[in-house]
Amino acid sequence: xxxxxxxxxxxxxxxxxxxxxxxxxxxxxxxxxxxxxxxxxxxxxxxxxxxxxxxxxxxxxxxxxxxxxxxxxxxxxxxxxxxxxxxxxxxxxxxxxxxxxxxxxxxxxxxxxxxxxxxxxxxxxxxxxxxxxxxxxxxxxxxxxxxxxxxxxxxxxxxx
Numbered sequence: 001x002x003x004x005x006x007x008x009x010x011x012x013x014x015x016x017x018x019x020x021x022x023x024x025x026x027x028x029x030x031x032x033x034x035x036x037x038x039x040x041x042x043x044x045x046x047x048x049x050x051x052x053x054x055x056x057x058x059x060x061x062x063x064x065x066x067x068x069x070x071x072x073x074x075x076x077x078x079x080x081x082x083x084x085x086x087x088x089x090x091x092x093x094x095x096x097x098x099x100x101x102x103x104x105x106x107x108x109x110x111x112x113x114x115x116x117x118x119x120x121x122x123x124x125x126x127x128x129x130x131x132x133x134x135x136x137x138x139x140x141x142x143x144x145x146x147x148x149x150x151x152x153x154x155x156x157x158x159x160x
Contacts, residue, residue: 004043010050010058014040014065033079038062044097045086055085100136117148126152 003009017039022028029035040062050058067074086098117132119125128144130136135144 001041004041008043008046010042010054011040012061014042014058014062016040016062016065018066038066039100042086044099045090049087050085052085055083059083100130117144117151 001011001015003011019037019039021035021037022033040058042058063075088098089095089100090098117127119127126148128141128148130141130144132144134140134147
């Protein structure tokens with residue numbers, strides 16, 4: 001993890017988040033196939049960004065690791081591969097430096113906690129998503145929206 005967070009390098013032995021999307025939603029792929037979402041932890045966009053070749057070499061390391069972990073002969077079974085880089089994430093979603101989990105919390109200002117749900121400047125401005133508490137990932141982002149909804153309902157209910 002030091003290579004990701006301190007020296008900002010693509011790791012030799014990546015930490016990988018792996019999801020088989022069609023196990024909970026069969027519509028995610030055609031019958032007889034699997035839809036694997038492979039999410040290795042990598043650094044956000046740096047001043048000197050990685051090249052496409054850097055990402056391709058890294059993607060190969062990820063596939064090798066997955067095969068060693070039990071997904072035997074994975075590469076020969078890939079029908080479609082869609083590789084996204086932090087540059088793609090920034091371009092499509094406008095995410096800060098291409099980070100999938102949003103902006104980094106400021107440890108000095110908020111002791112490392114996520115950003116607050118409500119603006120300190122505007123009473124009627126609320127924030128939801130992976131950059132605010134409770135955090136990233138679809139379940140937490142959904143919960144973030146529910147918590148803000150509850151906060152607004154409580155505010156409006158107590159006013160009248």
